Structures are given as C-alpha cells and as structure tokens.
Amino acid sequence: MRDVIEIRKQEIIPSQEDAFALQGISSGSKVSSNIILLFDQAVKIFAEHAQPVGIIAEISKNDFGIIYAGEGRNETDTPVAEIFQKADRLALFATTVGQGLHDKINELFVNKDFALGSMLDSVASAGVEKAADVLEAFFGSTVTRGIEDDKNIAVMRYSPGYCGWHVSGQRKLFEYLKPEEIGITLRASYLMEPLKSASGVFIAGGVDIHFFADTYSFCSQCETHSCRERMYRIEHSINASEPGEQPASIDKRRKE
Amino acid sequence: MLQNPASNLHQLINVERSEMDILRQIALVLQRGDSSGINELLQQALDNKLGPREILDDGLIAGMNVVGDRYKKHEIFLPEVLLAAKAMHVGMDKLKPLFLKDEVPSRGRVVIGTVQGDIHDIGKNLVAIMLSGAGFEVIDLGKDVPPKKFIETAVEQNAKVIGMSALLTTTMPVMKKVIGELKEKGLSGRIKTVIGGAPVSEEFADHIGADGYGYDSVQAVDCIKRLISAS
Numbered sequence: 151m152r153d154v155i156e157i158r159k160q161e162i163i164p165s166q167e168d169a170f171a172l173q174g175i176s177s178g179s180k181v182s183s184n185i186i187l188l189f190d191q192a193v194k195i196f197a198e199h200a201q202p203v204g205i206i207a208e209i210s211k212n213d214f215g216i217i218y219a220g221e222g223r224n225e226t227d228t229p230v231a232e233i234f235q236k237a238d239r240l241a242l243f244a245t246t247v248g249q250g251l252h253d254k255i256n257e258l259f260v261n262k263d264f265a266l267g268s269m270l271d272s273v274a275s276a277g278v279e280k281a282a283d284v285l286e287a288f289f290g291s292t293v294t295r296g297i298e299d300d301k302n303i304a305v306m307r308y309s310p311g312y313c314g315w316h317v318s319g320q321r322k323l324f325e326y327l328k329p330e331e332i333g334i335t336l337r338a339s340y341l342m343e344p345l346k347s348a349s350g351v352f353i354a355g356g357v358d359i360h361f362f363a364d365t366y367s368f369c370s371q372c373e374t375h376s377c378r379e380r381m382y383r384i385e386h387s388i389n390a391s392e393p394g395e396q397p398a399s400i401d402k403r404r405k406e
Numbered sequence: 407m408l409q410n411p412a413s414n415l416h417q418l419i420n421v422e423r424s425e426m427d428i429l430r431q432i433a434l435v436l437q438r439g440d441s442s443g444i445n446e447l448l449q450q451a452l453d454n455k456l457g458p459r460e461i462l463d464d465g466l467i468a469g470m471n472v473v474g475d476r477y478k479k480h481e482i483f484l485p486e487v488l489l490a491a492k493a494m495h496v497g498m499d500k501l502k503p504l505f506l507k508d509e510v511p512s513r514g515r516v517v518i519g520t521v522q523g524d525i526h527d528i529g530k531n532l533v534a535i536m537l538s539g540a541g542f543e544v545i546d547l548g549k550d551v552p553p554k555k556f557i558e559t560a561v562e563q564n565a566k567v568i569g570m571s572a573l574l575t576t577t578m579p580v581m582k583k584v585i586g587e588l589k590e591k592g593l594s595g596r597i598k599t600v601i602g603g604a605p606v607s608e609e610f611a612d613h614i615g616a617d618g619y620g621y622d623s624v625q626a627v628d629c630i631k632r633l634i635s636a637s
Contacts, residue, residue: 172528173484184439185485262495264535265439265488268528311574317523339523339550371575371605 151292154332157202157245157284163193164276172272192269196277201248203332204285206352208241214351217242217322218315225314229362229377230351237355238303241289244329245281246347247274274346282307282348293354304357304384309350310340313377314368317341323349360384428454432465432497437472439489441496448500458504462541466497470539478624484532487623491535498538512543514634517560518569519547520603521580526573529603532623533569540627542634553584560597566637567630569620572603581606582614589615598633602626 166189167177175181209217214234218224224231234240251274258267290305310319320340324330327349335343342349353360361384364377428451435443451461473490476482518534520527527549534546545563547555551570560568568588570581581601588594600618601611602625611619618633620626 175483179483181483182486184489185483188485259531262492264491264531265485268488268531269485271528311523311576317574317576337550339552341523341525341550345525345549368575371578371607371610374604 151206151208151241153206153288155204155206155285155288157204157281159197159200159202161284162200162202162247162277162280163196164273164280168276168279169269169272172275173269188265188269189273191266192273195254195266195270196247196251196273199248199250199254200274200277201250202245202277202281203248204243204245204281205327205329205332206241206243206285206289207327208239209326209351211235211237211240213326214240214242217326218319218351220310220316220319220322223316223318225316225366225368227366228314229366230308230313230315230353233306233355233359233362234351234353236359237353239289239293239354241352241354242323242327242350243282243285243289243307243352244323244327244332244334244342244347244349245278245285246332246334246342246344247277247281248346249333249344252344252346278346278348282350286352289352290354302357303354304360305352305354306360306380306384307350307352309348312372314366320349323351357384428456429461429465429468432461433469433472436466436469436490436493436497437476439486439493441489441493444493444497445500448497452504458501462498462501466494466501467539467541470494470536474536474540474624474627478622484528487532488535491539494535494539513541513631514567515543515545515563515565516567516569516630517545517547517556517563517565518571519551519556520549520571520573521577521584522550522552523580524572524574524577525549526603527571529573529623530569530571533571533602533620533626536623536627537569537630540631542630553580553587556584557587557591557593557597561593565597566634567598567600569600569602569626569630571601572606575605578603578605578610581616585615598637600626600629600633 169189211234218230255267255271258270286305286307294303308315310323311317317340320336324336334347337343361381364375428447432447435447448461470490473487477487516537518530520530534544538544545559547559556568570584572578572581585599588597598617600620601616602620608619618629620629
C-alpha cells in the first residue's frame, strides 16, 4: 500500500486549546480578548494558506528495522525498537500543511507582527499534528477493516528526533517513502522543507503492545511526555471507534 | 514687570507632571500592546521637548520591563508580550533616527539562534524580541543553525554573547559543540554562551560549560544582562 492523500483543510483546523498549549497557555486559563482575536485571525490565515497533503506507505518489519537503525545514532534502548517487533502492520508517513503557510509566518515576523506570526506558527504546528492524526486514522481503518475484534487494535506514531530515534533517521525514511512526491524535501541537517511537516512510522497492533513506562534515559529530558497522552487516548478509545470506519476527512488521490 | 515666583513654580510642576504623564502613558500603551497608539504619544513627548533617550528609558523600556515582570509572574501570556514587543519596535523605529549615529542605544550585541537540526523557534524568537526591547542589538540567525555559523557571526559582529535554543533532546549536543569550539579557538572568555529550551536544564548548562541558562525568556534576558555587565 502506498497512498497519496489529500487532506481537507477544515478537518485539521486546530482547537483553541491545542494552539494555546503551544503558546504556553494552559487549558482553562482566562485569556484576554486580544489573544482570542489573534487566534481567530491565525485560523483565518491558516484556512486561506494551508495546503495539507500526506503520503503513507506500508512497510515490512524487516525493512523498517533497517530504516529505524538509520545512521546508527539512535539511543541504545528505545520504546520503538521493542514495539515495532510486536506490531501487526507498519507504515511510514509524511505530511505537510505546505510552503505557503511557512512563507506567511515569515512574512508576519518580518513585518514585526510577532504575536500573529507566533500564533499562526502554533496553529500551523497543531494543524500538522492533526494532519498526521488524519493519516493515522486512515491507516488504522485499513488495519481494522474486516477484523471483528478491531477494538483491541490501536495505532501509535513515532517520529525521528523523538523518543530516542535520532533525527538522522530521516534520511533512510525519505529514501523509502519518497515524500518529494508531495513536495516535502530533506535538508542536509535532516529537517524537512516545508518546515511545517511531520514524518515517522505508524505502528499498528494489539492495544497492549503500545504501553510502556516513560523511564528511558532520554525521557528525563523530555518535557512534553506526549506519549502519556497518546497512551491515554488509546486506552480510552477502545470503546469509542466504529469498526472499520474510514475517517471522513480524507480523499485518496491516487493508489499505487 | 516682575514675575510671580509661585506661578513659575506651578508652571514648572505642571511641565514635570505632564512629562511624567506622557512617559507613563507611553509605558501603559506599550503594556497594552497598542502599536497604533504609541506613535502619537511619542510625537507628543517629542513636541514637549523630551529627549529620545528619556523617552526610550522612562517610557518604552520602563513599559517593557513591566511586561517582562508580569510575564514572569504568569499574569500575562506570550501573545501579550509579543504585542507589546511590536509596540516597542514601532517606538524604536520612530526614535532611532533621532539618536546620533554613535549614540544609538545598545547594551551589547547578542547572536542568537536555534541549533542545527532543530526548527522550534518560538522561545528563541521571544528571547530575541525581549533582548531587543531591553536595548540589546540582536543578530538572529534563525533556526537550524550550524555551530560554525554561531561562532563566525559572533566573531565578525563582535558579539558578547551567543544564545542557543533547542527543543529536541537529540539536538542538545550541538550546544556542547559550539561551546567546545569556542574553547578550542580561545574565545570562550570573550564570547559568553547562554542556552535555553524545553529539554535544557541548569544542570545540563553546567555540564557542557555554558556561561548561563535561561529557564524562560525573561530569565534568559536577565542572565545576558548579568553576563554583559560582568564583562
């Protein structure tokens, strides 16, 4: 399976809470009308300029093992190294909200509209995560389709640069996935262009394989511990999803 | 005709009061992040014969200091700081031409950037904006900055401090590389280093030999102020 997926903009407009979290504003905080106005303006710009698109390619465990090893710079002990071996299916992915949005953020900063530029940056970052959510849900739906006991299958994603997977892992990931097809390229420093992009692996398998203690050596340096939230989501979505349902937010452009 | 000394005194007091009022208003408008209101007030202050240095120090910088304090106390949020920063820049653009070339206020030059392999720059941008609001000249190298670029720019620009930011744990070693190369080149005494970013800690800063650590943008600016005054 290798799919290029066009993602509907309106499905990835982030919530106020998600964008505010990236601005350091915790949930439930009382914010001024100026901040609400900035968020509304940023969402409007996002809706005008975002061009979300994604690519996903299924991969065998053996091939992923080679990609995950990357340039040999990963931490010695990582959750992904253990989890992917127990997976039912794996897929590489990349997604972006496009260069236009990045250019718009830069333009705002150049014009000293720091507050709006920064809010748009947060909205775009949260939007990329939502785009990855859409791809994840799509992959999840292909995994669970036809499986009666699909509630016990969950998908979790990991990206180079996080959880002990060295950012240099991007090179082999790109060689396999070829996201240049949707306009994502890799810089010499392994960062993606456009900058508002995400890449990584979707690991699908029994719910139990996804749980781990975030006590790896690198976890102490991680301030987000987003894995906890994702594990929580898995735990609480077991009874929520409809079997084999394909998310409404995607259009498959081409299947190869 | 003799002038009434009491009346002169009243005039003097009124002038001082109106000067204080206008500077206070500038500081307040800046705190509100009202960029469009700042220009009009600056013009009023200049019409009242206040000097650019006084307007800068007692109006704009005084206002920005309050913003920094309130942010430190979690009374306001990042977007409000950035709105104030824009007002600060608007004000500086108006005042700068009034300073003689060699009098353009600068507390020192700082090279700043997000380290190679990392693109997360909100914190770095905030530090840059706050530094420039505090009167420093900031050379912002952006994101994904290689060690060589930090050092070359700092040397070329005669900067006193290099500020480095990282959000990814995997890119933190780049900070160590910059500090190591500064030492190798015998520049570590002359160019100080300050690091920050979500995964960075004071212990890490000590471990890699950084001169300073900023938990947040306000602390980073305080730290840079201290390092520059000490040098």
